[in-house]
Amino acid sequence: xxxxxxxQIASSEEKAEExxxxxxxxxxxxxxxxxHAKNIGKIRRNFYKCYxxxxxxxxxxxxxxxDLKLLSxxxxxx
Numbered sequence: 318x319x320x321x322x323x324x325q326i327a328s329s330e331e332k333a334e335e336x337x338x339x340x341x342x343x344x345x346x347x348x349x350x351x352x353h354a355k356n357i358g359k360i361r362r363n364f365y366k367c368y369x370x371x372x373x374x375x376x377x378x379x380x381x382x383x384d385l386k387l388l389s390x391x392x393x394x395x
Contacts, residue, residue, distance in 0.1 A: 330362070334376060343380050350378060
């Protein structure tokens with residue numbers, strides 16, 4: 318991967334999230350990680366919610382990125 322490809326991936330959160338899912342860094346949730354119910358939905362940009370147990374979690378749950386505070390590249394360009 319060269320710098321141009323990296324900048325294209327990092328140009329938006331959606332592209333970066335898709336890339337990290339393809340590489341296996343982020344999980345794809347099809348059920349709640351707490352109660353294992355299938356009735357979940359994306360409620361905000363980076364959060365899911367279980368409609369059975371009412372818990373919310375980040376797209377970074379159970380990944381190596383879970384406890385990291387990440388800044389977008391756009392904040393460096395301003």
